[in-house]
Structure formats: structure tokens, C-alpha cells
Amino acid sequence: MSKSTSTIEEIKKLACETIEKNKKHIIGVAQQILANPEAGFREVKTAQLVAQNFEDLGIPYQGGLALTGLKGRIPGGAGPGPAVAVIGELDSLVVTEHPHADPNSGAAHACGHHCQIGMMLGATMGLMTPDVLSQLSGQIVPFAVPAEEFIEVEQRLEMRENGQVEFLGGKQELIRLGEFDDVDIAMMCHTASDMGERKFAMGGTSNGHVVKFVRYTGIGAHAGSLPHRGVNALNAASFAIQAINSLRETHKSDDTVRIHGIMTRGGAAVSAVPSDVRLEWRVRSATPSAVVENSTAVDRCFRAGALAVGAKVEITTIPGYLPMRHDTKLQDIFRRTAIDLIGEHATLVMPARRNRGGSTDMGDLSHIMPSCHPYTAGAVGPGHSSEYLITDYESAVINPAKIMAMVTIDLLADGAKQAKAVKANHRPLLNKQSYVKFQRERAETIVFDGAS
Ligand SMILES: [Zn+2]
Ligand SMILES: [Zn+2]
Structure with missing residues (x-):
């Protein structure tokens, strides 16, 4: 084993120790969001909580992006290099009969996004460990994004009419606004309840x-x-x-x-x-x-x-949204990292064509930059239902926080050699301009009078 490899293993260990030490806080943030669910573009309290955490950690950030998004920026200590976004989604669904539903709005975290904010903060805390950060090149971009669930369509059309948004999904809108122009690689993890014995799954696609x-x-x-x-x-x-x-x-x-x-x-x-x-x-x-x-x-x-x-x-x-395309090189780093943390038997790679039927705006992002959107266990019950609950926060928050911290270390340590290789290997299907053009061309209104 080369000297640099063993150093990478050592700094991964330091990052995981920090996450382990702050476990209670990280899971507490997720649970606080669970108790205060807010649907897309209206995640005011959730954004406030993320802002508070960024401030406590001393992370410079911009807020109010696509109304409620927050983007931090943490330069590594080893010089310039690519920017890696660790994404968490702020929004809840609306499932009035969910046990954690807001009694007034019906909003409820029936898709586990509250865990994503926890894991995003956890990964960031791990990466900010002084002896970790000093060895990373480039930048870490913890990014809390609004409105992944494409719901409340009429209200969002009103927001479009008022000029508050153009696109009605959070990452779509952030792409249009140029908020991903200064990001090179993007990742996030989503909780899942259908994983059987597995704890972490990669691959597949979405509608x-x-x-x-x-x-x-x-x-x-x-x-x-x-x-x-x-x-x-x-x-x-x-x-x-x-x-x-x-x-x-x-x-x-x-x-x-x-x-x-x-x-x-x-x-x-x-x-x-x-x-x-x-x-x-x-x-x-x-x-x-x-x-x-x-x-x-x-x-x-x-x-x-x-x-x-x-x-x-x-x-x-x-x-x-567009179908998800996982960057193969990035996914392979995820796979090796997950195997290191939780073992091969607990890790699954689905065939690229396996389509789960749902949709995500991470698919849109994956058309313009190397992206990965794995699944992590810890939930039970059908997604988007009143029975979808997180029963194992270790699997739902802590494991993916550690995995994303370690993947980011793999990417940005050693002069960001791997991040540069991922970028060089990636062939985007769209750029920001062609993406925005494509989406604008899909927007139309037809009026038909059946009596005429
Ligand atoms: Zn969902
Ligand atoms: Zn979701």
C-alpha cells in the first residue's frame, strides 16, 4: 500500500470518528425536522435550522436560493480543485394521516428527507475535522435544496405567475439560477424501506x-x-x-x-x-x-x-424531471466505500436499467454533471404512505453521513486526483443552457373548447 493510500485511510477514520462523536446531535437535527415538516418552497423553519447549524459550524453560506435553499462553501486546506456538493433535500410530502403530520398543513416526512439534512450535516462535520480538511483540495459544498417532491402544483403555478420561481422543482430551479455552475460533482443519499438484508444500494434509474x-x-x-x-x-x-x-x-x-x-x-x-x-x-x-x-x-x-x-x-x-443517470466512476467509489464500512453482504449494486418507477430532480442534475443518488436502509413501510417511518437512524443517517464523507475524501484527497478523473471521464448529456432550453420547450398550455 502506498503512503498516500494509507494517509487517505487515516483521514477517513478521523472523519468517521467526528461523525460518531456528534451522532446524537446529527440524529437530533433529523428528528427535529421530522417534527416540523414543511412542503416544498415553504421550508422556512427547516432552512432556519440548517442556517443555525451552518453558523454554529462556522460555514459561510448563501441562503434564500430558489426561495429556501442554502449553500455552504468550505475550501479544503490543500489548494484549489473541484467542488463537491453533498446535497440534502429540505422538503416534506403532504400525507395528512401520517403519525408525524403537521396537524394544520398535513405536511409529513413520508419520504425520509429529514434524514438527508442530518446526513448532509454529519458528512460535513466529518470533513471539517481539522486534520481531514487540511488534506483536501478543492471545495466541499453542503447544499440544502428545496422542493424535490413535485406536489401542490396549483400553488406552485401561482408562484410561477408571481415570478417567484420558473421551474417547479427545487434542483431544476437551482440549475436555472446558476446555483450549480460552481459545482463539479454532486451526491446525496435517499432512505429506502425495501432493501431486505441490504443496508446500502447503488445503481438503477428513475422515471x-x-x-x-x-x-x-x-x-x-x-x-x-x-x-x-x-x-x-x-x-x-x-x-x-x-x-x-x-x-x-x-x-x-x-x-x-x-x-x-x-x-x-x-x-x-x-x-x-x-x-x-x-x-x-x-x-x-x-x-x-x-x-x-x-x-x-x-x-x-x-x-x-x-x-x-x-x-x-x-x-x-x-x-x-429527467431519468437518473449515476456516474459510473463515482458510483464505483461509493460501492468500495460502502463495502469498507458495512461489508459486501450489506451492499447492493442494481443494474443501470433497473427503474424503481419514481422520479427525482437529481435526474436533472445527473444530465449536466457527474452525480450519484444511492439508497440507504433504515425505513419501514411503503414510501409516501402513512406507514413510512424511520426505525433505524444509524442506517438512515449515520452510515450515509460516513459514506459520503469518505467518498468526498476519496475525491478530494491526494490533490483531488479522483475528482479530476471523475470529471474527465464524465460525458454530460446537457449543459445548463441546453437543459433550461429543453425544459422551457416542454412548458405549454392548451385550451380546448369541447362545445365549439
Ligand atoms: Zn418522495
Ligand atoms: Zn424522496
């Missing part, structure tokens, strides 16, 4: 998607005495939903198509023909081209509903 906000406008009338004078927007929407379900036999299994949605307004009074009915819908598929195909078919179904009853429909298509 791309577009989001729809659909508004049917009919004509209200007395539902008992004058239904013939009305145009029933609820019937239009319900017919469209059936039409969408009739598309299922056309979905190719390789495309992992998931088309699903909710009705956010179904009428105002039971005694009146509903005249204003609103839907939020999602079209997910494995590739951007399949997303386009399925999105077009879904729009046809929304029109069909309007046509059937003579209602008007306005379909707003909102740029969603």
Missing part, C-alpha cells in the same frame, strides 16, 4: 416525467331543476380519467409508464352542476421520448372529456 394541471370549465345550474341548462365539468373530468385508463394496454413494459393524478376540486355545492373541476396529473416514463408520446396521448384523453360533455379544458403541461 422521467411531466406534470399536468388541468382545469375543466362547465356551466353551473340547479342540479335538480335545471341540469339540462348546465355543462357538467365533473363528468368531463371523470370521462377523461376513464379514457386515460383505457390507454394502459398501449404502454410498453420497458417504458415503466405510470400515469396518475388527483382531483383537487370537484365542484362547489352538491345541489349545483359542477362548473369548475381541477386535476393535477403526472405522466412518468423511462425515457424523455416515451414521456412525450404518453403525454400527447393523455392530452387527447383530457380533450375527449371536454368534447363528450361540451366543456372547456385548459391543460397546462409543466416540465418535470
